[in-house]
Amino acid sequence: MQEIFVSNLVLSALLFTIGILGVMWKRNAISLFMSVELMLNAANLAFVSFAYQMGLLSGGILVLFIMTVAAAEAGVGLAIFISMFRAKRHIRVDEHDMLHG
Amino acid sequence: MTTLALIQAYVPNIHPAHIMPFLVMLVGAILCLIFDAMSDKQGSRDLLPWVAGSTLVATIMSLLIGFMPYNRLFAEETFRADTFSVLGSITIMLACLLAVIMGPALVSRRNIPSGEFYTLIVFVAFGGMTMALSNELLTAFIALEIMSLSLYVLTGIDRRSSRASEAAFKYFILGAFASAFLVLGIGFIFGATHTTHLHEIAAVLGEGSVDLVNGGAAALNPIWIFVGFALLFVGMCFKLSLAPFHMWAPDVYEGANTPTVVMIATSSKIAAFALMVHIVAALARWDLFAEGATYLVGFVALVSMIWGNLGALVQSNFKRMMAYSSVAQTGYMALALMVLIALPGQLEGAKLAAAEEAIKNAIVLYLVGYTVMSALALGIAWLIGGEGHMAGYRGLVFRNPIAATGMAVAMFSLVGIGFTPPTIGFMGKFYLFKEAVQYNFTALAAIAVVTSVISAFYYLNLVVTMFMREETEEAGVRLACMREQTFRLASSDALTRVAMASCTALIFLLGFFPNSLFLIADAIKEGFLR
Numbered sequence: 001m002q003e004i005f006v007s008n009l010v011l012s013a014l015l016f017t018i019g020i021l022g023v024m025w026k027r028n029a030i031s032l033f034m035s036v037e038l039m040l041n042a043a044n045l046a047f048v049s050f051a052y053q054m055g056l057l058s059g060g061i062l063v064l065f066i067m068t069v070a071a072a073e074a075g076v077g078l079a080i081f082i083s084m085f086r087a088k089r090h091i092r093v094d095e096h097d098m099l100h101g
Numbered sequence: 102m103t104t105l106a107l108i109q110a111y112v113p114n115i116h117p118a119h120i121m122p123f124l125v126m127l128v129g130a131i132l133c134l135i136f137d138a139m140s141d142k143q144g145s146r147d148l149l150p151w152v153a154g155s156t157l158v159a160t161i162m163s164l165l166i167g168f169m170p171y172n173r174l175f176a177e178e179t180f181r182a183d184t185f186s187v188l189g190s191i192t193i194m195l196a197c198l199l200a201v202i203m204g205p206a207l208v209s210r211r212n213i214p215s216g217e218f219y220t221l222i223v224f225v226a227f228g229g230m231t232m233a234l235s236n237e238l239l240t241a242f243i244a245l246e247i248m249s250l251s252l253y254v255l256t257g258i259d260r261r262s263s264r265a266s267e268a269a270f271k272y273f274i275l276g277a278f279a280s281a282f283l284v285l286g287i288g289f290i291f292g293a294t295h296t297t298h299l300h301e302i303a304a305v306l307g308e309g310s311v312d313l314v315n316g317g318a319a320a321l322n323p324i325w326i327f328v329g330f331a332l333l334f335v336g337m338c339f340k341l342s343l344a345p346f347h348m349w350a351p352d353v354y355e356g357a358n359t360p361t362v363v364m365i366a367t368s369s370k371i372a373a374f375a376l377m378v379h380i381v382a383a384l385a386r387w388d389l390f391a392e393g394a395t396y397l398v399g400f401v402a403l404v405s406m407i408w409g410n411l412g413a414l415v416q417s418n419f420k421r422m423m424a425y426s427s428v429a430q431t432g433y434m435a436l437a438l439m440v441l442i443a444l445p446g447q448l449e450g451a452k453l454a455a456a457e458e459a460i461k462n463a464i465v466l467y468l469v470g471y472t473v474m475s476a477l478a479l480g481i482a483w484l485i486g487g488e489g490h491m492a493g494y495r496g497l498v499f500r501n502p503i504a505a506t507g508m509a510v511a512m513f514s515l516v517g518i519g520f521t522p523p524t525i526g527f528m529g530k531f532y533l534f535k536e537a538v539q540y541n542f543t544a545l546a547a548i549a550v551v552t553s554v555i556s557a558f559y560y561l562n563l564v565v566t567m568f569m570r571e572e573t574e575e576a577g578v579r580l581a582c583m584r585e586q587t588f589r590l591a592s593s594d595a596l597t598r599v600a601m602a603s604c605t606a607l608i609f610l611l612g613f614f615p616n617s618l619f620l621i622a623d624a625i626k627e628g629f630l631r
Contacts, residue, residue: 016281016285019281023274023278029270029274032274033274033277036274036277036278036281039278039281039282039285040277040280040281040284042281042285043281043284043285043288044284046285046288046289046292047284047288047291047292050288050291050292053292054292054295054313054314055313055314055315056295056314058297059291062239062291062297065239065243066239066242066284069242069243069246069280072246072250073246073250073277073280076250076253076254076273077253077273077274077277079254080253080254080257080266080269080270080273081270083257083260083266083269084263084266084267084270086260086266087263087266087267088263093270093274096263096266096267096270097267098263098264098267098356099264099267099268099271099351099352099355099356100352
């Protein structure tokens with residue numbers, strides 16, 4: 001029981017770190033967004049493993065809410081990518097650089 | 102009968118009157134969508150500003166009348182209204198109302214779908230108010246997402262502008278990145294304390310142990326709470342544009358349309374600050390936490406004050422300058438937040454409660470003041486078309502003396518220190534720094550004063566540009582062509598001018614009588630109805 005809990009948290013931490021590194025290194029908008037989703041799901045995994053370990057029902061329900069928010073975020077995000085694509089016909093983020101000081 | 106009893110057991114115990122402001126907003130937002138669907142293009146452009154505007158006004162009224170119980174948990178312990186959150190909510194509504202007033206000129210010139218535009222503004226206000234009032238971390242997170250998602254769309258709503266799309270993209274990716282931190286932070290705090298309600302978290306921390314489901318109790322694990330708060334704070338720093346997490350702010354301010362910038366600069370910051378103050382109030386009674394968190398928040402405040410002010414010095418674009426200035430101004434407020442965390446280590450009992458109240462009041466006073474000042478600056482820039490390069494302001498006083506004077510008032514008030522005592526900028530900073538000095542953070546307060554003096558260079562530089570520089574052919578052309586770009590609507594402009602005049606009046610009114618703000622809060626506390 002304890003081992004499963006710890007390994008779940010380690011997995012969650014790993015996924016979260018991979019997500020952060022992805023956001024920093026990837027240069028394609030979709031890959032960036034996938035990394036962000038990875039981070040959100042890592043957080044979800046932490047939530048569920050806490051809930052399972054402590055025997056709390058509420059943790060699982062909270063995850064449902066977070067997944068809904070993530071889905072709404074995906075909807076808005078993809079729409080923004082499309083409008084970026086319309087401007088320049090690609091979504092490589094380092095070439096969308098009109099705004100800088 | 103049993104079925105009925107079963108249903109009743111699952112229906113939350115919520116008094117409709119308690120959640121009246123939320124209901125008003127939701128009905129208003131839905132009405133916006135329905136009216137948009139029922140009328141043609143021009144009809145919805147004419148009608149929707151009035152629907153959205155009256156929704157916001159009705160919400161302010163329902164907040165003022167005081168339907169909500171004050172200083173008490175309501176709606177299944179999900180919300181809690183206090184001076185900070187109610188005054189904050191009203192200010193959020195007013196900032197969104199300004200965006201609605203500025204809207205028609207933007208909508209007709211850039212050919213923006215008006216249904217989406219006004220509905221999303223109402224949703225920004227809804228999310229902000231819910232966040233400011235919430236006593237539960239997950240509700241706060243969902244409210245924050247409602248607000249942020251609406252702001253991402255509003256940033257990029259001008260689809261023909263590639264700058265707007267780029268700004269929306271940067272805002273979106275960094276905002277989503279920040280919410281992942283926020284969720285993980287909430288997860289760790291939930292894991293440590295077994296609850297997401299702030300008052301229960303405070304109770305658990307007070308006892309030092311958590312009750313387990315199978316009976317018995319476990320010792321509290323401080324590591325989880327530290328890590329949780331650190332992650333949550335990093336997430337909130339992105340939303341508040343505190344350095345070093347402010348990188349999106351200048352680009353978004355520059356690329357987004359000005360009505361949206363008004364909301365990003367004010368509404369989202371008020372809501373996030375209200376949430377931070379509530380979280381800190383729940384956690385700070387635990388002395389182990391207070392020691393560590395003081396350094397964390399203090400560091401962020403320090404970096405924001407220095408980086409924000411130095412960054413603003415080198416900007417030549419008006420909106421980018423306002424973005425860096427907002428980083429610095431939030432830094433001053435984070436300084437007071439740090440004092441709030443450190444306070445339980447220095448005082449006890451009734452004295453502590455009074456001191457906490459004083460600091461919260463100082464923060465909310467400065468938040469309201471900052472809203473008024475930046476609304477005035479951005480609104481005037483919008484009216485004269487001066488949202489671009491600051492060379493356009495050369496000799497503005499000869500062409501448009503009223504606009505130049507209003508902008509000068511905003512700039513003097515934003516400087517705050519030393520020059521013009523009776524403005525809200527001065528009084529707000531005075532109270533913030535006074536609290537910091539009073540509780541032995543003299544060094545940080547001194548840095549805050551020094552950075553305020555640095556900020557005088559760039560704020561007053563604009564005043565000098567407007568009043569003392571010769572009007573050049575080039576400057577006139579610059580502003581004229583910007584004015585052409587942002588075509589004006591007479592009615593929208595007239596209302597915006599009225600709003601700017603009231604902002605100017607408020608700057609001086611709150612500067613002379615800062616306590617008048619809290620008279621309003623006291624009146625709400627009593628309740629005009631109850």
